[in-house]
Each structure stands twice: as structure tokens, then as C-alpha cells.
Amino acid sequence: MPKNHQDLPIKFASVFDGLPGISHGFFGRGGGVSSGKYSSLNTGRGSDDNPAHVAENRKRVSGAMGTNSAHLLSNHQIHSAKVVVVEKSWAAGAVPKADAMVTRLPGIALSALSADCSPVLFADVGAGVIGAAHAGWRGALAGVTDETITAMVSLGAKRKNIKAAIGPCLSAKHFEVGPEFVGEFISENLGNAKFFRKGQKNIKSQKNIKDDRSYFDIKAYLLQKLARAGVKDAVVLPDCTYAAPDEYFSYRYNCHHDIGDYGRNISVIMINQGL
DSSP, X not given: OOOOBTTBOEEOOGGGTTOTTEEEEEEOSOSOOOOGGGTTTOOOTTSSSOHHHHHHHHHHHHHHXXXXXXXXXXXXXXXXXXXXXXXXXXXXXXXXXXXXXXXXXXXXXXXXXXSSSEEEEEEETTTTEEEEEEEOHHHXXXXXXXXXXXXXXXXXXXXXXXXXXXXXXXOTTTOEEOHHHHHHHHHHOGGGGGGEEEOOOEEEETTEXXXXXXXXXXXXXXHHHHHHTTOOEEEEOOOBTTTOTTTSOOHHHHHHTTOOSOOOEEEEEEEOTTO
């Protein structure tokens, strides 16, 4: 298990406490070498940050996990439900377009990058199968967590034995959406209305006053998704990326403050070597 230390803060999920042979961690923006808007642990190769800084940051994360940079895997995330079964490491220039990964290989650190979207980590210790998913609202609605669980089952996991943790992401207080967004979720299931609350009037200008804003609780929505997929043991970290801009990268916070590009937080899970 990675350990917190002063230079590289890490959050952990209680659902994985004491699990033999599994390491995991939810990393924020502290402890890296990037500067400016990317300060400091930006792990996103898709950002406009200095690639050498991103590489060093990923090296630090992999070291904290007990592996090396070549074994810290990230997808080219596309807000889909596509899952990759990892059978070997891939080079930085051969990253698959997908939003989740599963594996049975020890020493391979699966990651989800995020900057408001929900990272979800999975483990079935008995089967020796792990997974990591990036669940933005589009991917969540499309079923990326369902597909991750299905892929884990294909490797020998049992739904009832899978544990899952939803990491730092945008909280309901700051997840403002319009009526079209709400409509897509209601179309999936009328019961999804409970994940939205009406917001206050949002004054865009003197001539344009909107009162159709709602606030979406993606954490609760994902918990329901996991439960309906057969996962009996799942937790949510309380951290909100928007509300803690000094601790986490937040796409929405940067947009609201005209900051421009943004860094990525990384959430990682790994089966330890030698098992």
C-alpha cells in the first residue's frame, strides 16, 4: 500500500483497507514538478504542460505505487463505455482509446485520469482481478462501470466479491447542468430524477435570466449503478475537485476562472508483485 508522505499526498478508500496484495491511491495535485496552472502533480499527457514534467510526475506516482513508469498505464480517454483488457504494458505512443481497464497481471498499475469526472477503482482479491474506470457523465450514462464489471467477470471475478471506490470528483453542489442534460438521464430511467435538484436563477445578462438549471449528484448515481450491477461493497470519497482547487485539478473551476488548460488528477490500483 502506498504511504502518505509530506511531498506526495495520497487519499485511500476504506473499502480496500486490509485487502491482501492490492495497492491503490487517489492522487491530487500536490507533490509534483509542474508549475503555473499545472502545479504540481499533473499526470495528463493530453494537457499542454511540459512533457518532461508530466513524465517526472508519473514517475513519482509509479514509485509511490511500487512499480515503474512503464507499468503505470493510462488510456486516451474519450468519454465512452469502452474497456481494455490489459495483457501487457503499452508504450506512451500506443495508448488505446478507452475509458476503463481491467487486468489480472501483478505489477501493472491501472489508472484513471480526471479533472472533475469520477475515477472508479475496482478489485476482486479472491479472483486476482482489478479495474479502473474514468466515468464522466457521458461514460457513466453509457455504462462504463457496468462494462468494467463485465470485463472483470470475464477474467474470473465474481460480482458479489467486487469492491469499488469512487474517488474525488465534482460534487452535486457544483455540478450545474441544463434541461437537456437532465432529459438524457430521465430517458434512461425515470427514477434518475432523484439525482437532480433545481438550482437558483442564473443571471447571464440583464436580458437573459435562466431558471432551468439543475444540480447533478453523479456520486449517488454511480453508487446506484454499481449496486444494480451486483457490487455490494462500494464507497465514495467525499472530496470535491471544484471546491478544493489547491488540492485537485478541476476543469470546471478553471473554466469559471478563465484559467484555460488544466492538469489531471490520477487514481491508481495495482496487484502487487510476487503474489
